Amino acid sequence: MTMLKTLAPYEFKSRDAVENYKGRQLLYVNWERHRMFSRPFVLAMKPETPFSAVLEEMAACFSYHPDWQHIDWDKAIWQNGNTPFTPDRNKTLAENGIGHKDLIRFRTPGLDGIAGTGY
Amino acid sequence: MDMKVAKKLGLKERYSLMTRDLAWDTTYQPMDKVFPQTTYEGIKIHDWDKWEDPFRLTMDAYWKYQSEKERKLYAILDGFNQNNGHLSVTDARYINVLKLFLGSTPPLELMAARGFSMMGRQMNGAGPRVACQMQAVDEYRHFQTQIHSISNYNKYYNGMDEFAHQQSRMWYLSDGKSFFDDAITAGPFEFMVAIGFAFEYVLTNILFVPFISGAAYNGDMAAMTVGFSAQSDEARHMTLGLECIKFMLEQDPDNLPIVQRWIDKWTWRGTRKLASVGMMMDYMLPKRIMSFKEAWEMYVEENGGALFKDLARYGITIPKCFSQTIEEKEHVSHQSWIGFYMKPQATPFHTWIPTPDEMDWLSEKYPNTFDKYYRPVLEFFDAQEKAGNRFDNKTAPMNCQVCVSTMKFNEPGDPMEMCFRESIYKGEKFHTCSDHCKEIFDNEPEKYSQTFISSHQVLQGNCEPDGTDVNAPDFKPGQNMLDYWKLDKRALGDFNGSEDQKNFAAWREQATKN
Numbered sequence: 001m002t003m004l005k006t007l008a009p010y011e012f013k014s015r016d017a018v019e020n021y022k023g024r025q026l027l028y029v030n031w032e033r034h035r036m037f038s039r040p041f042v043l044a045m046k047p048e049t050p051f052s053a054v055l056e057e058m059a060a061c062f063s064y065h066p067d068w069q070h071i072d073w074d075k076a077i078w079q080n081g082n083t084p085f086t087p088d089r090n091k092t093l094a095e096n097g098i099g100h101k102d103l104i105r106f107r108t109p110g111l112d113g114i115a116g117t118g119y
Numbered sequence: 120m121d122m123k124v125a126k127k128l129g130l131k132e133r134y135s136l137m138t139r140d141l142a143w144d145t146t147y148q149p150m151d152k153v154f155p156q157t158t159y160e161g162i163k164i165h166d167w168d169k170w171e172d173p174f175r176l177t178m179d180a181y182w183k184y185q186s187e188k189e190r191k192l193y194a195i196l197d198g199f200n201q202n203n204g205h206l207s208v209t210d211a212r213y214i215n216v217l218k219l220f221l222g223s224t225p226p227l228e229l230m231a232a233r234g235f236s237m238m239g240r241q242m243n244g245a246g247p248r249v250a251c252q253m254q255a256v257d258e259y260r261h262f263q264t265q266i267h268s269i270s271n272y273n274k275y276y277n278g279m280d281e282f283a284h285q286q287s288r289m290w291y292l293s294d295g296k297s298f299f300d301d302a303i304t305a306g307p308f309e310f311m312v313a314i315g316f317a318f319e320y321v322l323t324n325i326l327f328v329p330f331i332s333g334a335a336y337n338g339d340m341a342a343m344t345v346g347f348s349a350q351s352d353e354a355r356h357m358t359l360g361l362e363c364i365k366f367m368l369e370q371d372p373d374n375l376p377i378v379q380r381w382i383d384k385w386t387w388r389g390t391r392k393l394a395s396v397g398m399m400m401d402y403m404l405p406k407r408i409m410s411f412k413e414a415w416e417m418y419v420e421e422n423g424g425a426l427f428k429d430l431a432r433y434g435i436t437i438p439k440c441f442s443q444t445i446e447e448k449e450h451v452s453h454q455s456w457i458g459f460y461m462k463p464q465a466t467p468f469h470t471w472i473p474t475p476d477e478m479d480w481l482s483e484k485y486p487n488t489f490d491k492y493y494r495p496v497l498e499f500f501d502a503q504e505k506a507g508n509r510f511d512n513k514t515a516p517m518n519c520q521v522c523v524s525t526m527k528f529n530e531p532g533d534p535m536e537m538c539f540r541e542s543i544y545k546g547e548k549f550h551t552c553s554d555h556c557k558e559i560f561d562n563e564p565e566k567y568s569q570t571f572i573s574s575h576q577v578l579q580g581n582c583e584p585d586g587t588d589v590n591a592p593d594f595k596p597g598q599n600m601l602d603y604w605k606l607d608k609r610a611l612g613d614f615n616g617s618e619d620q621k622n623f624a625a626w627r628e629q630a631t632k633n
Contacts, residue, residue: 003380004563005306007159014547014568020579022590028517028550033535036496038458039525040537041514044578044596061514066499081541081548101548103517103539118535119457119496 018100025100027093029054031062032107033118040103047094051087054104067111077107134175142245156241160306162378163371167244170366173358174250181253185260188348192264195344200271206630209337209405211623212614214276216403217342218468219395220330221269221279223295226286228262230299231255234310241307247366250359254315257352264348268341275626276619278467278610288582288604290516290525290573291395291459291466297523297570298392302385304566308367309381315360317385321426323353324418325393329400332408368433375434380562386438387555390447391522397452398459401481402473410484415448440555443531449485450534453493458527460500461512467606469614472501492534509613515574515597519552521559521567528552544568 004010018025021044030040043057062068078085080102087096087104098104113119128136145153157164176184198204208214235255242248273279286292302313331346364382367374397411409417427437460470473481478497481489500510516525530536531554540557542549544564551557560567576582578596582603588594601608609618 002563002565004565005160007155010565012565012569014545015570016568016572016575017547022580024578026575026578030517030537030539032537035454035527035529035535035537036457036461036499036510037512037514038454038461038516039527040517041512042517042574042578057514061512064510064512081539099548101550103541103550105539112535113496114499115495117492117495119492 016101021100025093027054027098028101028103029058030103030105031058031065032105033112034062034065034067034108036065036113036119037061045093047098048092050090050092051096051098052089054087054093055089058106065113067108067113070111071108072110075109077109079105079107081105130175134172134177137177137179138172138249139245142248150243154241154243156307157243160308160377162306162308162367162374164243164367165370167246169369170244170246171362172246172250173362174355176253176355178249178253181256185256188351189260189264192344192348193267196268196271196341199341199344203626203630204338204340205272205275206623206627207338207340211276211619212403212405212469212471213337213339214272214619214623215468215470215614216330216333216337216399217269217272217339218276218278218610219399219403220342221266222282222285222289222292222467223395224326225262225265226283226292227295227299228258228265230303231314232258232262234299234303234314237303238307238310247359247363254352254356254359257349257356261345261349261352264345268345271341275622277607277617280607281467281605284605285467288573289466290518293518293523293571293573294392297521298388301388301566308363308377311360311363312378312381313385313388315356316364317382317389319353319356320360321386321419321423322389322393323357324422325414326396327353328418329396329408329411329414333400333404336406336408337404364430364435365433368430368435379435382435383439383555384559384562387440387444387553387559388522390440390444391519391524391552391556394451394455394524397448398455401452401484402456407480410481411452412448412484415444420445443553443555446531447528449488450492450529453481453485453489454527454529457493457496458525461510463509463511463612464513465600465604465606465611467610469610469612469617469619471614472497472504488534504613504615515577517550518572518574519556520549520570520572521551521556523570523572524552526550526552 016026024044024046027043027045028040029043031037041061043054045053078087080098085097144150151158232255235251235258239248239252239255242251269279287296302310305313327346327350331343331350334342334346364378367378400407400409400411400414424437427435456470459466463470478494482494503510518525526537526539528538530538538553540551540554542551542557542560542564547568549560549564549568551560573582577600580587580596583599584602614620
């Protein structure tokens, strides 16, 4: 239950409501145990965008890491938030069940960053 | 004829006449309508006269003391500037400390001045009203003197001239802005706990002592003098914050759970805000004072711990976040520096990789964490830079909905894993960086669902020149960010090879050789 106390009615829209993105939605992407990138990155994409476009953005950012070229894509483990899922690169974000402000967490077993530090 | 000499007023009488005696109860309007804000937060005050004025200072004495301090301060600033004091700092990397400080601190002093002006209007009691008015003037003075001391550097070095424009726009300044916006939009009692107590009492020493000592250690007499000039005001501010906490707790037992929740909330929000102080101490000061970890132990664990022991008699317990802050003291400065290092095109100050002997200092100061988690990646960055492939992460960040820090902190107990927390409010997801920020969100989701997150604003098309079509096929959000931020291109990039580095070396050569 909210603990907010105000002098007058207090109703405002969320600043990041999906309608503010003009047909796009927010998506966060994190490569787990590769903290060199400091934090997940954010994208705004239409729900009908194929998941392969997310993979392209991941490559553009993450390929700076020497682990990138060693990824065994068949072993990659994906989560949407805390829920495991298997993305289909040819299907859209919507078809992959990805909604506004979802966080994709991408794990690559056996690859734990520079010298195994998680970075 | 005998002359009748009026007795000189004692300090107490004089104070009473010049403060409380000037106040009155309104009659045209009821008092609770004139002071509507002191009741709605749920804090119960039965007798405002029980407020003990922690320092008996009248306005005339205040002006006298402050003007003496100003005269001394500006004499030293003039001397420092006329003697090219900027060339006496340890090394040009130090100037980046001033750039970081200028963007993040004076604008918040101004917000504190505004906040305490509001308190000076809203508090029912004359005692707290006068104290808040004086603190408002102090905060305004700090805002001005900090800018004045740094303005001389602005004549010679890049990246300082647009700090006021950048304050409400730059990604890395959002955490501080959000901190004060949150406090100032709360009620007056919460503001007093947030700023008067949690910030000014529990955490101020870990911001100012490292900054002032850092300035002194690195030959910056200008910033050091500003710090000392402000420090005597800080003692008064700390007393006011503590008095306010005690007053609320003594007035009614129902106030305890409310005050405790605010202490928990604001100690955590302040801790998050201070992550960048850690990186200043451990990475940016060429000559270091002590590690952030050591400072945290001294100023927060020991002094803060003693303070909470003292407040235990009122029923106050140590803030819930305390144990997490103790775990994080070994990590946050390194995590912050990596977060800034990887964005060379998005800050008005330079970053760099520590030299080998600086890395050894970090290993010695952080025996549990530096070699295990942070040294290998910093050495990787260093090798990449030397090979002409300096790290530049061009992506936009994910931020915490409450503290607005980038989501860069580790899961408690596991430094290799990121920490993510999530809440759902009215069908929308909200992400937070920690259990403590999640709890703050969940307590008041109406407020935090409005948080201004700069990377999201960019993607909404709100950080573009007028007339940009965000649905155009070739639209790429963020391509005009340098213009939007008014970032000076000379201020960007690694310190190595920067104009500041070259100029400082050339001018010092001229100043010291024939």
